[in-house]
Amino acid sequence: MQLLIDLAQSKQWFIKARKTLKKGNAKSLINQMDDLIAVATGERCKIMVGKRNYLLDAYxxxxxxYDKAITQKLPIGSGAL
Structure with a gap:
């Protein structure tokens, strides 16, 4: 049951994260990830740090x-820009 809750929460967080990026708030998302990392432990923490670092480098x-690309009606997504 806990796994289902974790999956639902992860999906919900991912949807919010995408919206945050599309609004041009990448730094805010990175800060949110820092808060989650602060309370994470073990393998989960290690994975989250890697994902945060990937976004931080991209930022x-x-x-x-993405907000600028959307304004210019350019395609966004993996490999599009």
């Missing part, structure tokens, strides 16, 4: 400008 390199 620093200017690859998370």
């Amino acid at each position: 620093r390199e200017g690859r998370l400008n």
